[in-house]
Amino acid sequence: MKRWHGSRVQDGIINLLDKQQKQKSFKTDKFFRYKFLELQNRLSQELIQNKIVETDNPAALSELIAKGLRRLVKANEFEFKYFVAPIRNIVPQPNMYSLFMTQYVIEELPKDSSILDIYGTDDEIYRVVDKVISQTLERFEREEEEIIRQLGNQKNLTPGTRAYELALENMMRQRFGEPQKF
Numbered sequence: 001m002k003r004w005h006g007s008r009v010q011d012g013i014i015n016l017l018d019k020q021q022k023q024k025s026f027k028t029d030k031f032f033r034y035k036f037l038e039l040q041n042r043l044s045q046e047l048i049q050n051k052i053v054e055t056d057n058p059a060a061l062s063e064l065i066a067k068g069l070r071r072l073v074k075a076n077e078f079e080f081k082y083f084v085a086p087i088r089n090i091v092p093q094p095n096m097y098s099l100f101m102t103q104y105v106i107e108e109l110p111k112d113s114s115i116l117d118i119y120g121t122d123d124e125i126y127r128v129v130d131k132v133i134s135q136t137l138e139r140f141e142r143e144e145e146e147i148i149r150q151l152g153n154q155k156n157l158t159p160g161t162r163a164y165e166l167a168l169e170n171m172m173r174q175r176f177g178e179p180q181k182f
Contacts, residue, residue: 028097032073033179034172035136040066042132043101050128052120053109060114068104072097073182090126098130105129140176147171 032039044062047053055061075083084099087106102125109115118125147168151157157164173179 029073030172030179031137031140032069033182034176035140036066036069036180039069039133039136042136043129046128046132047105050120052125052128053105053118054116055114056116057114060112061109064109064112064115065101068101068108070182071104072100075100087122087126090122094126095130095133098126098133101129101133102126143175144172147175 040062043065044058047061047065048055048058053061072080080096080100081088084096084103087099087103088094090099090102102122105118105125106122110118120128151164151167151171152159154167157167
């Protein structure tokens with residue numbers, strides 16, 4: 001009778017899940033570094049245009065959104081889950097980043113003196129925030145895939161090598177501009 005070594009199997013599964021988590025985190029970090037300013041501007045505009053946020057100082061709203069995005073990027077898993085807990089069931093399968101920024105709009109924006117009022121239900125606020133984040137993420141992923149496809153056509157570059165990574169980074173900078181530092 002063959003004995004399975006459960007701990008080795010479990011260790012393998014845990015290592016695989018950790019690797020997937022790190023890849024997702026790296027990809028998310030890249031998205032926010034390159035699209036930070038676009039997200040900041042579009043979220044501010046959409047919140048004002050959809051009459052979710054009433055403010056007498058749009059520049060202050062933009063800075064508050066930037067602060068929220070930085071907080072999102074820097075949050076560890078516990079902080080993230082704790083912050084979104086009050087609204088985590090707002091929609092069946094939420095975009096976690098949209099959920100975080102929705103909670104930020106609901107909880108943190110009213111504390112600032114430049115924000116006169118927040119209108120709409122939690123669901124309406126989530127829909128506006130999610131629309132901006134989802135559209136921006138889709139465009140970013142399409143453009144990144146196109147860059148990777150272009151690099152794949154270059155015979156002298158092998159994925160995973162340092163030269164490939166440098167070429168990828170250079171093309172990303174050409175397409176998206178300089179990444180933000182947090």
